[in-house]
Amino acid sequence: MDARDSVIQLIGYRVLSSFGGARPHDHAPLRSRFGWAARVEYYNRLGPMTLSSEVLTDFAFRLLTAIQVPQAKAELVAKSLVAANLRGVDSHGLQLLPFYIEIILMGNIDIHADGRIVSENGAALVYDAQNGIGQWISKICCDHAIRLGRAHGLSLVVSRESNHFGAAAYWAQRMSAAGMIGMVMCNASPLVAPWQGKDQRFGTNPICMSVPGSDLWLLDMATTTVALGKILNAQFHGRATIPEGWAMDSEGAPTTDTQSALSGLLMPLGGYKGSGLAMLAEILCAVLSGGAMSTELGGIRIQGQPMRTSQMFLAIDVARLLPLDEFEQRMKSLVGIVKSSRAAQGFDEVLVAGEPEWRVEAQRRRDGIPVSDGAWQNLVQAAGKLGVAVPG
Amino acid sequence: MDARDSVIQLIGYRVLSSFGGARPHDHAPLRSRFGWAARVEYYNRLGPMTLSSEVLTDFAFRLLTAIQVPQAKAELVAKSLVAANLRGVDSHGLQLLPFYIEIILMGNIDIHADGRIVSENGAALVYDAQNGIGQWISKICCDHAIRLGRAHGLSLVVSRESNHFGAAAYWAQRMSAAGMIGMVMCNASPLVAPWQGKDQRFGTNPICMSVPGSDLWLLDMATTTVALGKILNAQFHGRATIPEGWAMDSEGAPTTDTQSALSGLLMPLGGYKGSGLAMLAEILCAVLSGGAMSTELGGIRIQGQPMRTSQMFLAIDVARLLPLDEFEQRMKSLVGIVKSSRAAQGFDEVLVAGEPEWRVEAQRRRDGIPVSDGAWQNLVQAAGKLGVAVPG
Numbered sequence: 001m002d003a004r005d006s007v008i009q010l011i012g013y014r015v016l017s018s019f020g021g022a023r024p025h026d027h028a029p030l031r032s033r034f035g036w037a038a039r040v041e042y043y044n045r046l047g048p049m050t051l052s053s054e055v056l057t058d059f060a061f062r063l064l065t066a067i068q069v070p071q072a073k074a075e076l077v078a079k080s081l082v083a084a085n086l087r088g089v090d091s092h093g094l095q096l097l098p099f100y101i102e103i104i105l106m107g108n109i110d111i112h113a114d115g116r117i118v119s120e121n122g123a124a125l126v127y128d129a130q131n132g133i134g135q136w137i138s139k140i141c142c143d144h145a146i147r148l149g150r151a152h153g154l155s156l157v158v159s160r161e162s163n164h165f166g167a168a169a170y171w172a173q174r175m176s177a178a179g180m181i182g183m184v185m186c187n188a189s190p191l192v193a194p195w196q197g198k199d200q201r202f203g204t205n206p207i208c209m210s211v212p213g214s215d216l217w218l219l220d221m222a223t224t225t226v227a228l229g230k231i232l233n234a235q236f237h238g239r240a241t242i243p244e245g246w247a248m249d250s251e252g253a254p255t256t257d258t259q260s261a262l263s264g265l266l267m268p269l270g271g272y273k274g275s276g277l278a279m280l281a282e283i284l285c286a287v288l289s290g291g292a293m294s295t296e297l298g299g300i301r302i303q304g305q306p307m308r309t310s311q312m313f314l315a316i317d318v319a320r321l322l323p324l325d326e327f328e329q330r331m332k333s334l335v336g337i338v339k340s341s342r343a344a345q346g347f348d349e350v351l352v353a354g355e356p357e358w359r360v361e362a363q364r365r366r367d368g369i370p371v372s373d374g375a376w377q378n379l380v381q382a383a384g385k386l387g388v389a390v391p392g
Numbered sequence: 393m394d395a396r397d398s399v400i401q402l403i404g405y406r407v408l409s410s411f412g413g414a415r416p417h418d419h420a421p422l423r424s425r426f427g428w429a430a431r432v433e434y435y436n437r438l439g440p441m442t443l444s445s446e447v448l449t450d451f452a453f454r455l456l457t458a459i460q461v462p463q464a465k466a467e468l469v470a471k472s473l474v475a476a477n478l479r480g481v482d483s484h485g486l487q488l489l490p491f492y493i494e495i496i497l498m499g500n501i502d503i504h505a506d507g508r509i510v511s512e513n514g515a516a517l518v519y520d521a522q523n524g525i526g527q528w529i530s531k532i533c534c535d536h537a538i539r540l541g542r543a544h545g546l547s548l549v550v551s552r553e554s555n556h557f558g559a560a561a562y563w564a565q566r567m568s569a570a571g572m573i574g575m576v577m578c579n580a581s582p583l584v585a586p587w588q589g590k591d592q593r594f595g596t597n598p599i600c601m602s603v604p605g606s607d608l609w610l611l612d613m614a615t616t617t618v619a620l621g622k623i624l625n626a627q628f629h630g631r632a633t634i635p636e637g638w639a640m641d642s643e644g645a646p647t648t649d650t651q652s653a654l655s656g657l658l659m660p661l662g663g664y665k666g667s668g669l670a671m672l673a674e675i676l677c678a679v680l681s682g683g684a685m686s687t688e689l690g691g692i693r694i695q696g697q698p699m700r701t702s703q704m705f706l707a708i709d710v711a712r713l714l715p716l717d718e719f720e721q722r723m724k725s726l727v728g729i730v731k732s733s734r735a736a737q738g739f740d741e742v743l744v745a746g747e748p749e750w751r752v753e754a755q756r757r758r759d760g761i762p763v764s765d766g767a768w769q770n771l772v773q774a775a776g777k778l779g780v781a782v783p784g
């Protein structure tokens with residue numbers, strides 16, 4: 001079993017065992033058959049265990065402090081992971097915690113590192129994360145971005161030698177809460193072949209942007225066509241074929257055969273365009289920060305080596321361009337124009353980026369967060385090993 | 393015939409009549425059958441008329457001055473259009489000129505306007521293009537971005553009430569030639585439905601980034617899966633079906649039927665992700681600049697109203713983060729790592745963004761620029777009307 005097989009197998013196991021964790025719009029098969037209400041309903045039927053965000057945050061906090069993560073860091077990691085669950089982005093929520101615990105216990109992450117400023121030069125700052133906890137480093141970097149954005153109108157902070165930071169959205173939202181347009185990107189473990197290639201060179205390299213004001217629009221997307229979980233789901237449900245554009249076989253040829261896809265590679269979004277966007281992120285994060293690039297990265301699912309990810313935080317102080325309330329008014333107009341489009345066949349309405357997640361969040365704040373069987377079992381197992389009391 | 397039909401018909405006519413003008417990687421059918429060399433060869437066989445960039449630039453310059461465009465502006469427009477032809481991006485080259493001439497003669501563009509700074513606040517600048525020539529405004533905005541980037545480390549310039557600026561790459565390259573990472577976006581005439589919708593709300597809203605140093609990587613991509621030209625090409629060659637993911641029918645349902653696609657809509661790149669990226673561009677360009685948004689825009693192919701496009705120019709002064717030569721070295725390493733991937737089935741090698749265009753450019757600088765029949769006829773026709781001598 002080579003390194004890649006082991007990655008796929010590990011991800012496969014985890015994704016299959018906690019499949020409830022995909023994003024709302026990752027359910028293409030559901031989309032065509034059911035409307036929005038049905039999909040929300042679907043989420044509520046996922047797991048037998050439904051707990052409030054407070055209880056889950058506390059549980060995560062206790063798991064992290066049990067492995068000696070300092071309190072302030074444990075609190076931030078717990079809160080940011082549960083924030084992803086609240087939004088329905090379970091793939092970036094608590095199901096990550098067992099991985100984090102595993103690699104922290106292996107010594108892959110330095111839980112005591114706070115990182116250091118390598119250089120601050122005008123509105124540009126380079127940060128060495130010193131293999132610290134990704135969320136902790138991201139908080140520090142966001143705060144530098146906000147500070148420098150306030151001073152100059154916009155700012156760019158890049159971190160290197162960092163670790164998994166959960167969902168990019170959380171950090172972009174931290175900046176937008178301060179009146180900034182927050183843009184966040186990172187590079188990630190190489191799982192994706194470049195366009196025209198058949199060897200893994202890029203991560204899912206997400207692109208994320210959040211805007212100030214009330215919850216109107218929030219983009220957080222990987223630069224692959226779909227997540228690996230969607231292909232695993234096809235296998236799980238016994239579907240022999242997947243749509244064009246999702247994956248390539250091991251020779252790098254586009255395939256619609258589920259099995260060939262599983263032994264192959266994820267397709268960059270739209271082929272050469274996704275490949276270009278992944279490289280854009282790689283440049284802004286890793287080339288600029290002096291960090292690890294492409295195949296030099298480890299990952300949260302690759303054991304025995306630090307992840308060495310780089311992250312980018314760009315803040316634009318909106319008020320330097322137009323008054324914040326005017327910006328928000330214009331955002332409302334734009335969202336209104338876009339949503340005024342008649343719905344396409346098979347849909348009830350046009351939704352903009354972020355909207356499905358805010359709807360899930362409203363419901364989960366009210367009704368609690370359903371945790372899938374697989375994710376719950378992994379958390380309970382970790383709690384058992386660490387002597388941490390399980391809620392519920 | 394409603395406004396949209398007229399747009400489609402106009403574009404259809406022009407694209408069909410000058411179809412040689414698509415980009416190298418827009419030739420998927422060619423890709424599977426021929427290698428790179430064959431594709432370059434294909435370009436050289438396109439048109440009967442092959443002229444040097446100098447001759448074509450001079451021809452374009454004389455056409456523009458014949459309709460009273462001031463010399464400095466005519467020179468810039470001519471040079472930037474031919475630069476696109478040199479790179480093989482003929483869709484954004486001289487074939488645009490007859491459209492420009494037409495709308496300038498109609499008074500849609502104010503050829504004498506230079507625009508004005510609305511506000512300069514730290515590293516952020518808002519520019520009112522006052523319906524001036526898009527290229528002229530973009531040059532001014534790039535220079536402000538470079539100036540402010542130098543002063544602060546990075547900068548953001550947004551223009552409103554502007555016009556078509558040709559290929560975004562030209563302006564990103566202007567910034568990267570000054571040692572900046574240049575990012576350029578714009579909004580454009582609404583031709584694309586938002587995800588889940590069936591009414592036109594977004595333009596092709598390109599995302600472009602250029603980096604300093606020798607020609608290594610350059611991304612300039614629309615946020616749709618393919619250009620309209622690819623679907624017209626399928627019709628042109630009598631192909632009844634197109635691949636999944638290219639288009640939707642008039643009801644917004646994904647279609648692989650060529651005819652349904654032609655009466656339907658272009659698909660945002662990867663569905664909801666392309667829709668999200670288009671809106672990201674719309675926000676950074678139009679919401680921030682206070683300009684026209686979405687359906688408020690005209691276009692170079694929509695007559696009788698100004699285009700009112702907004703453009704964004706973001707400059708990052710690389711030397712604020714790491715020495716320029718180190719940046720270039722790291723870019724070379726990254727490109728090397730990516731290109732070291734074995735080629736996928738049907739390809740000779742991995743190419744990164746910009747590479748196909750630089751290869752075409754080297755050849756066209758040597759052998760001249762082949763102009764397709766359709767584009768040439770339109771130019772000759774315009775020259776005839778304006779009493780301008782035709783070269784060749």
